[in-house]
Amino acid sequence: xxxxxxxxxxxxxxxxxxxxxxxxxxxxxxxxxxxxxxxxxxxxxxxxxxxxxxxxxxxxxxxxxxxxxxxxxxxxxxxxxxxxxxxxxxxxxxxxxxxxxxxxxxxxxxxxxxxxxxxxxxxxxxxxxxxxxxxxxxxxxxxxxxxxxxxxxxxxxxxxxxxxxxxxxxxxxxxxxxxxxxxxxxxxxxxxxxxxxxxxxxxxxxxxxxxxxxxxxxxxxxxxxxxxxxxxxxxxxxxxxxxxxxxxxxxxxxxxxxxxxxxxxxxxxxxxxxxxxxxxxxxxxxxxxxxxxxxxxxxxxxxxxxxxxxxxxxxxxxxxxxxxxxxxxxxxxxxxxxxxxxxxxxxxxxxx
Numbered sequence: 001x002x003x004x005x006x007x008x009x010x011x012x013x014x015x016x017x018x019x020x021x022x023x024x025x026x027x028x029x030x031x032x033x034x035x036x037x038x039x040x041x042x043x044x045x046x047x048x049x050x051x052x053x054x055x056x057x058x059x060x061x062x063x064x065x066x067x068x069x070x071x072x073x074x075x076x077x078x079x080x081x082x083x084x085x086x087x088x089x090x091x092x093x094x095x096x097x098x099x100x101x102x103x104x105x106x107x108x109x110x111x112x113x114x115x116x117x118x119x120x121x122x123x124x125x126x127x128x129x130x131x132x133x134x135x136x137x138x139x140x141x142x143x144x145x146x147x148x149x150x151x152x153x154x155x156x157x158x159x160x161x162x163x164x165x166x167x168x169x170x171x172x173x174x175x176x177x178x179x180x181x182x183x184x185x186x187x188x189x190x191x192x193x194x195x196x197x198x199x200x201x202x203x204x205x206x207x208x209x210x211x212x213x214x215x216x217x218x219x220x221x222x223x224x225x226x227x228x229x230x231x232x233x234x235x236x237x238x239x240x241x242x243x244x245x246x247x248x249x250x251x252x253x254x255x256x257x258x259x260x261x262x263x264x265x266x267x268x269x270x271x272x273x274x275x276x277x278x279x280x281x282x283x284x285x286x287x288x289x290x291x292x293x294x295x296x297x298x299x300x301x302x303x304x305x306x307x308x309x310x311x312x313x314x315x316x317x318x319x320x321x322x323x324x325x326x327x328x329x330x331x332x333x334x335x336x337x338x339x340x341x342x343x344x345x346x347x348x349x350x351x352x
Contacts, residue, residue, distance in 0.1 A: 018044040022348040033058040070322040091197040216243035218290045268293045292346045
C-alpha cells in the first residue's frame, strides 16, 4: 500500500460496518413513515434523525436524513485525503453540484417554491458538496432556490463557474422554457472535468479510469434510449466524448427503429430492464439496470484495493445506499407498484 493512503484506509475500514445490509433495506419495504423512521433510528442514521427531526416533518424528513447521512459518510472518505488524490475525487464530487443545480433549474421551470425544493438538495449540514474545490455550500443553494426565476439562478452561479456554462442558453429558456440545453452542457462540463482531473499517480489506477469512461458510456446510452423513445433526431449533439463506446456505435443505437431494437447493440446484459419496459414503459428501468451492471464490474474490485480505488469504492457504496433507501422510501410512501419498486433495487445484486 502507498503510505499516504494508510490513514484513509484505516479510517474507512472502521466505518464500513455502518453501511446497511441489503436484508435490512428489504425489510423497510412497505413500512409506514413512522415505522420507517423508527427502523432507521436503530442504525447510524440516528445522528441525522436526532439533529434534523426538529427541522423537518415527514415525508421531507426522510429525504433530508438520507441525503445528509450520505454526505457525512462521504466526508469521512475525504478526511485526510492524500493531495495527489484530491483533484479527481473533487471532480467526481461535483456530481452533487450538478444534480442540485439541475433540481433547482427544474423546480424554477415548474414553479415550485423553496419549501418544495430544499429537501431534495443533496448536502450535509453545513458541509460544502465540493469540499476541496470550495464549491457550493448549503446556504448558497438556499439563495439560489430563493431567486425568482432561472435567470436569477444562472446569474448567481457565475461566481462558481457553472453560470458561464449556462449563460449562453438563457435566450432559449426565455423563449421556449426548454432547459435541456442547460442540462446537457452541465453534464458535458462535469464529465470533461472528471477526465481532465484524472492522473495516474501509482500507475495502478487503470480500473478507476475505466470506471470513469464507463460512467460516460452509461450516460450516453441513457441519452440515446431517451432520444429513440421520444423520436429525437439530433442525438450526435448530446453525446459526451471520452467513453469506451465509439460515437459511431452510439449513433447506430440512435438509429434503431425502437428501443427493443437496441438490445443487441448495448454492451451490458440488461434483459430484465427490457422485459420490465415492455409491460411498463418507464425509462428509469434502464438507468438502474445499467448502473447495477457497472457496480457489479467495479465495486468489489475497488473495495479490495488499498489505495485510491478503495476510497472511491467507499464513496460509491454510500451513493448506492442513498439511492436504495430513497427508492424504498418513495415506493412505500407513495405506494409505487411492487414490480416497479423491485426493478429499482441494486444492492442485493452486488452484495454487501
